[in-house]
Amino acid sequence: MLFGAGRAKELPGVLAGLGTRALVCTGAHPDRYAGTLSTLGLPYILSTVDGEPTVEVARAAVQTARRYGADVVVSIGGGSVLDLGKAVAMLLANGGDPLDYIEVVGAGTPVSRPSVPHVAVPTTAGTGAEVTANAVLTVPEHGLKASLRSPLLLARVALVDPLLTVDCPPAVTASSGLDALTQCLEPLVSVRANPVTDALAREGLRRAGTGLRRAYADGTDLAARTDMALAALSGGMALANAKLGTVHGFASVIGGLMDVPHGMACAAFLVPVVEANLRALEERAPDSPALSRYAEVARLLTGDPGSSTVDGLEWLRETVAHLGVPAVTLPTGAEDEVVAKVAKASSTQGNPIVLTADELRTVLRAATGQGQRYS
Numbered sequence: 001m002l003f004g005a006g007r008a009k010e011l012p013g014v015l016a017g018l019g020t021r022a023l024v025c026t027g028a029h030p031d032r033y034a035g036t037l038s039t040l041g042l043p044y045i046l047s048t049v050d051g052e053p054t055v056e057v058a059r060a061a062v063q064t065a066r067r068y069g070a071d072v073v074v075s076i077g078g079g080s081v082l083d084l085g086k087a088v089a090m091l092l093a094n095g096g097d098p099l100d101y102i103e104v105v106g107a108g109t110p111v112s113r114p115s116v117p118h119v120a121v122p123t124t125a126g127t128g129a130e131v132t133a134n135a136v137l138t139v140p141e142h143g144l145k146a147s148l149r150s151p152l153l154l155a156r157v158a159l160v161d162p163l164l165t166v167d168c169p170p171a172v173t174a175s176s177g178l179d180a181l182t183q184c185l186e187p188l189v190s191v192r193a194n195p196v197t198d199a200l201a202r203e204g205l206r207r208a209g210t211g212l213r214r215a216y217a218d219g220t221d222l223a224a225r226t227d228m229a230l231a232a233l234s235g236g237m238a239l240a241n242a243k244l245g246t247v248h249g250f251a252s253v254i255g256g257l258m259d260v261p262h263g264m265a266c267a268a269f270l271v272p273v274v275e276a277n278l279r280a281l282e283e284r285a286p287d288s289p290a291l292s293r294y295a296e297v298a299r300l301l302t303g304d305p306g307s308s309t310v311d312g313l314e315w316l317r318e319t320v321a322h323l324g325v326p327a328v329t330l331p332t333g334a335e336d337e338v339v340a341k342v343a344k345a346s347s348t349q350g351n352p353i354v355l356t357a358d359e360l361r362t363v364l365r366a367a368t369g370q371g372q373r374y375s
Helices: 007-016 030-038 055-068 079-094 170-189 195-217 222-242 246-257 262-284 289-302 309-322 335-344 357-367
Strands: 022-026 044-048 072-077 118-122 134-139 144-149 157-160
Touching (some): 022 055, 044 055, 055 079, 079 118, 079 134, 079 144, 079 262, 170 195, 170 222, 170 262, 246 262, 246 335, 262 289, 262 357
Parallel strands (some): 022 044, 022 072, 072 118, 118 157
16 A cells, blocks of 8 residues: 555656556546656556446457457546456456456355556545445346455555545535445444454544534645545455445445446435444344444544534434535335345345344435434
């Protein structure tokens, strides 16, 4: 990991020892990175993704890389771009089709060979995909998102430069920032939390508490952007080792059914899931350590050592409202399908308590503007 303002300038030197011809994955507007690409230091070919990558997009990128003879992958962009880079780097080394390796709807074949060298350069502070061991692809024919997952998918180098995030528009700052926050919160209360992930999650939450609203208000605030880049990085490492929870369970299912950006889906479900978890824990598991951890979340986000779980929930509610997160609109008749898929989702298995189908339905209705507030 290389972290710090201005470190993107080190990219040519990093690549010099990793390969001779590069596939560069970017978003739909690679001209944004013209300066970086002009100094890359080795021949390259572009593969762009508009929105979140599908299985077909990954197939096409692999074909482009093979025809060009690329032996190193560079991904410069948001979490979707980084996921595409991870998938392509793995497939170049292992062969086969994405569906050979994808969980749930694919064969789930274990990855056996290390990916070709991959350098991940995030330009948003959200998913932490630069340090996670999975790549999420949309599988349209199944109406869901699923992961390729293995430690062998980890990027060779994560180059995190907060300066690359300063031109993110407020809406992207909001959705990606709330995703980063969620990816620190859910591992801290996860059933698979451990002391190492706890340390990462705590630092990420503290950074999100100080940086998120400021970065949204003023994108040129480098201190706030640095806080959020660290929150995203911390969350990525935490989730890779402690799993997530029901917020991401909903986000993965909703994102597969509808064209909803991952960060925005997380933002819409964050408060309803925390409400449901607190209510369920208080009713069915009042001695659960997760309740004290939610109180710790409140203290970290607010900076107030006297904050309670209700204070933390109110901070989250106010922040989501301040950042202009819209409610989710579901297709007619999709409620039962969503609830059933969320209950089985991989991310959901880290939730601090098993939510019933009725509780999941309540969360879904709250995220679509039909629910009741917790108090």
